[in-house]
Amino acid sequence: PPATPQYRPAYHFTPAAHWMNDPNGMVYHKGTYHLFFQHYPEGMEWGPMHWGHATSPDMVSWKEQPIALFPDSLGMIFSGSAVIDANNTAGFGKDAMVAIFTHHDQVAEKKGTNKHQNQSLAYSLDEGKTWKKYAQNPVLKNPGIPDFRDPKVSWHEASKKWVMTLATKDRITFFASPNLKDWTKLSEFGEKLGAHGGVWECPDLFPLTLNGKTHWVLLVSINPGGPNGGSATQYFVGQFDGKTFTPQTTTQKWIDWGKDDYAGVTFAGTGARKIFLGWMSNWEYANQAPTSPWRSAMTAPRDLALKQVGSEIYLTSTPTPEVAKLAQPAQTLKNLTVKSELGLSDKVKMTSPQFQLKLSTKQLQDFAVVLSNAGGEELVIGYDKKANQYFIDRTKAGLSSFSDKFSGRHPGPRLATGPAADLTLLFDATSVELFADGGLTTMTEIFFPKQPFTQLKLRSATGITVDALTYAKLGNTLK
Ligand code: FRU
Numbered sequence: 001p002p003a004t005p006q007y008r009p010a011y012h013f014t015p016a017a018h019w020m021n022d023p024n025g026m027v028y029h030k031g032t033y034h035l036f037f038q039h040y041p042e043g044m045e046w047g048p049m050h051w052g053h054a055t056s057p058d059m060v061s062w063k064e065q066p067i068a069l070f071p072d073s074l075g076m077i078f079s080g081s082a083v084i085d086a087n088n089t090a091g092f093g094k095d096a097m098v099a100i101f102t103h104h105d106q107v108a109e110k111k112g113t114n115k116h117q118n119q120s121l122a123y124s125l126d127e128g129k130t131w132k133k134y135a136q137n138p139v140l141k142n143p144g145i146p147d148f149r150d151p152k153v154s155w156h157e158a159s160k161k162w163v164m165t166l167a168t169k170d171r172i173t174f175f176a177s178p179n180l181k182d183w184t185k186l187s188e189f190g191e192k193l194g195a196h197g198g199v200w201e202c203p204d205l206f207p208l209t210l211n212g213k214t215h216w217v218l219l220v221s222i223n224p225g226g227p228n229g230g231s232a233t234q235y236f237v238g239q240f241d242g243k244t245f246t247p248q249t250t251t252q253k254w255i256d257w258g259k260d261d262y263a264g265v266t267f268a269g270t271g272a273r274k275i276f277l278g279w280m281s282n283w284e285y286a287n288q289a290p291t292s293p294w295r296s297a298m299t300a301p302r303d304l305a306l307k308q309v310g311s312e313i314y315l316t317s318t319p320t321p322e323v324a325k326l327a328q329p330a331q332t333l334k335n336l337t338v339k340s341e342l343g344l345s346d347k348v349k350m351t352s353p354q355f356q357l358k359l360s361t362k363q364l365q366d367f368a369v370v371l372s373n374a375g376g377e378e379l380v381i382g383y384d385k386k387a388n389q390y391f392i393d394r395t396k397a398g399l400s401s402f403s404d405k406f407s408g409r410h411p412g413p414r415l416a417t418g419p420a421a422d423l424t425l426l427f428d429a430t431s432v433e434l435f436a437d438g439g440l441t442t443m444t445e446i447f448f449p450k451q452p453f454t455q456l457k458l459r460s461a462t463g464i465t466v467d468a469l470t471y472a473k474l475g476n477t478l479k
Pocket of ligand 1: 021022038049078079102149150201202263
């Protein structure tokens, strides 16, 4: 297919060419963020999986590095995590970067053994530049569960051991190890809880504090079965005692209600700060997305925190300060009264596909932010008061015929209460990320306009006063 440079994101990671899916092995080490990723370096569709590699000082300007892990006799390299083994528990060397990943054996899969996914190790002693696979792979063998993958490993300080959170078909299984090599089963979670519209994948388990109290968050991606169809990431807040995860409530929550944030997990090595990013696509149409010569990008990095609303504890996602630093001097419009429609193109010149919009109001009513172009295409992002939902409507936002699952208006509930609301929208060439009410409702969606959106307007059926609308271009130093 002809190249589509107009669709290339500037501050979202994408490989120069070829296929990408899940973020893998994210770890911060010696001032560098490492992002590995599911990659097929010979084609633009999913194929034999490798771990690609990229590095960044700030998670918004990425440098692609040589491929880290290649398929071998044990199989393809599926998703997994990386840790810095500061105490040399595995014996590979002090501060070894150790990748824990799933070996997916296609030959065994065809034979129907149900044992084709096993967990293996690789390590790097030069900050991720070169890698050696562990000679005694796999380290955690499959007992006969067809989906047995995506290990996320972290150091559990209280019990002084490594804990692996593994997606095992319709539940999570936790394992522990003193040395990353010998694993003992701890417990299972979720067989009868949460969303089960599809297989469980790419989990993560980490603590966050709220008002001085520690809570544990369990992320579980699910495909299909997301709230707007296809792939999405649910989460549970609860307690983890080193053995068992006990949720506060049995119903899942969603980290992102849009259609395009999947398989996201957090970086290792960032201390109490938990930084999340996901794959900005959906298995419903990822292989058909109209970009070339690459396919897919990651979301912007997000700081995760907890917030209580009523008796529920939710995750909030907010763009990291590194993203905010991309903002050029902002233009602020105050006290905008919107009755049906208010064009802003004479005030705000949209000269770049990379920009941030912030809106605040003391009295939240129906409203929409509309981006449009001379070709009559529009992307509509807003709030529906009657339904108490935010939404992204990409029905008329450009190309969509590549999949009948792509077009549509996709809602996400407003979880905050009270009349005052704030909204941050991050735009790149083919994506919008919505963070409403301090990140209580988050939505990520991609779109492919036939020409850039250059016009901005606000709409409101009921009328609304927007106290402040701030526009800032993001990153003129980026390509
Ligand atoms: C999630 C996923 C993982 C798997 C990988 C294969 O998108 O299906 O479960 O490890 O992709 O590329």
